[in-house]
Amino acid sequence: MQVAPSDFDRMFGALADATRRDIVRRAIDGGEGVAELAVHYAMSFAAVQKHVAILERAGLVTKERIGRRKVVRTNLEGLLVARRLLDQYEELWRGRIGRMTALVTEPVEDRDP
């Protein structure tokens, strides 16, 4: 699965919030709809709905219809991608510095130091 930087952004933005991480955890069972999820938090239904929408856009949860109910379910493939990307980001700047170090220690070619 190839993920563009804008997807990184959405995914990490979604996981950077404690409530949203909690929703992701609860939604593994896929047993609750937005209204049921909202009961767990000291915030309005609309606020929880907004968190779910952010997670949905980030590909971390999906809404599924079960009979007349609509439940929120965690997308585990999305989480695996997120973990892999988190690992990559940890190394981003260290990687850049490493490459810079290699460049400055290269023999000088046609320029004055």
Add this chain to the structure above:
Amino acid sequence: MTVTAVRKDPQHLTMTLDAEFDASPARVWQLWADPRQLERWWGPPTYPATFTRHDLAPGSRVEYHMTGPDGDQPRGFWDVLDVDPPRRLSFRDGFANADGTPNLDLPRNEVDVTITELGGGRTRMSIASIFPSTAAMEQVLAMGMEEGLTQAVGQIDAILAADAIAARS
């Protein structure tokens, strides 16, 4: 390891990384000022960067894209804020749309580069990232720095472990 320190200041929404090089400030400056040099370190070997527009002058825009292993080309840009060779470079880094226009829906972060001569042929480069809001900073902290990363990865591991147990029962 040439990275000598990583600091973050939640109150002022900044994150600073210091690195030291066995090179002159002029040589370290060149890593930023010469687009062909920049291309050799900005992106990882699997996602090399190509700078299609590069003029380090206050108010100018730098444009680049990365090229992925499958040929995908995510685009980015810098808005250059301040330039004082070979000591200081400041710019705002953001994501661009496929046509190269800035995508202003995604957060941009300000990057300040400070280059200081240490003597003995050594130079320190400090990279300070300044974020527009707590949310944007949390996002980047979650992207790979210290507790943010550890916490997010820990949570994901717990989630995956719980799911594996549920799948077996």
